[in-house]
Amino acid sequence: MLATFFFLSSGRNIKINQFTNYKLIDDSLSIRMENISLENLLVQLGDSNYPHSLKKYDKEKYNIGKDLINNGRTIIKGKKTKRISTFFVCIDCHNIGREFSLLESESSLDRLNFAKNNFIPYLPGSTFYGVYNRTSFYNDDYVKKYGDLVNKASNNLNEAIQVCAKYCSSGRYLEAWELEAIMHYFKGNELKISDLDLNDEILLDIKNIANLDSNQKNHLKNKVNSFYRQFYSATFLPAMDINIRKYGEGGNVQNGKYIYNKSCLHCHANSRVTYLNLGNDKLSAKMFEKNLTNYSDKSLYQIIRYGTYPKAGRKQYMPLYTKEKMSDDQINDLVSYIKKLSNK
Incomplete structure (x- = not known):
């Protein structure tokens, strides 16, 4: 098992990968911690199990869930199962790995820097990394888009998955075995x-958990919870007014290039999941540049903030980017790259 060693020094923990089950806290003290689940720790500190809690995951179901998330279907007894959606798979909008160096962050700048450093897509949906440990979904402004559907899904991961499968992916509700497999993948x-x-003080408190009273456990639980996100905020912004748009002035061209390649082209390159074909070419850039001063669907300022909606005969649509997933400054970075590409 590939574990992580934490050596205490003045300041911060230093991680060193080794093949071991132990995490060293100092030269004389060690605790077996690598495989302790966050959920189990929180239960020991007085929390209830998650509503979607599973005691353990089944490897076969895990692999089926992985297939469904990556491919939109799986193979059972040598036959392909029915697609969840004809138009999208989960990873069109969601990464499956870590998106932040610090799990408590939801800063769009932190997210972009992590994406660049790890060469991962920069997508409108929240990552599936740690989704099992979240307690709230379709937060804040998503009620404006999905209305009453959010009521059941906001604090129920199973229902949130079903909303995504049926409505976000222009697909269908999952069958029980499909939902179960995806939950085992998340588990x-x-x-x-x-x-x-976690710092050394918290790790030592965890080691001594049996000796803590209820107030100390509650305090420790709050500290642990501050190191990761139980939900991601979602703020819908309007399209920026044409009178205050910077039109790329002062924008970071390299950031804009990354956003174009790992956001826009993630779906639009070679019309992968859409009718609109885009590339790193002057023609694509010119199309965007001439629409910068309007509010059409070809305006980056408009389409990023509102997306589009599925309609009869064209179920593919573009989801919007919330403020947390792409800031106004990052849109300006994107415009700066588009203008550079257009003038090549």
Whole structure:
């Protein structure tokens, strides 16, 4: 098992990968912590199990869930199952790995920097990394888009998955075995204590958990919870007024290039999941540049903030980017790259 060693020094923990089950806290003290799930720790500190809690995951179901998330279907007894959606799969909008160096962050700048450093897509949906450990979904402004559907899904992961399968992917509700498999996949990738950047004081408190009273346990639980997100905020912004748009002035061209390649082209390159074909070419850039001063669907300022909606005969649509997933400054970075590409 590939574990992580934490050596205490003045300041911060230093992580060193080794093949071991132990995490060293100092030269003389060690605790077996690598495989302790975050959920189990929180229960020991007085929390209830999650409503979607599974005691353990089944490897076969995990692999089926992985197939469904990556491919939109799986193979059972040598036959392909029915697609969840004809138009999208989960990873069109969601990463499956970590998106932040610090799990408590939801800063769009932190997210973009992590994406660039790890060469991952920059997508409108929240990552599935740690989704098993979240307690709230379709937060804040998503009620404006999905209305009453949010009521059941906001604090129920199973219902949130069903909303995504049926409505977000222009697909269908999952069958029970499909939902179960996806939940086993999420369970298999739940957060462990070693995923959190806990300091030495907290780690020692965890080791001594049996000796803590209820107030101390509650205090420790709050500290642990501050090291990761139980939900992601979602703020819908209007299209920026044409009178205050910077039109790329002062924008970071390299950031804009990354956003174009790992956001826009993630779906639009070679018309992968859409009718609109885009590339790193002057023609694509010119199309965007001439629409910068309007509010049409070809305006980056408009389409990023509102997306589009599925309609009869064309169920593919573009989801919007919330403020947390792409800031106004990042849109300006994107415009700066588009203008550079247009003038090549």
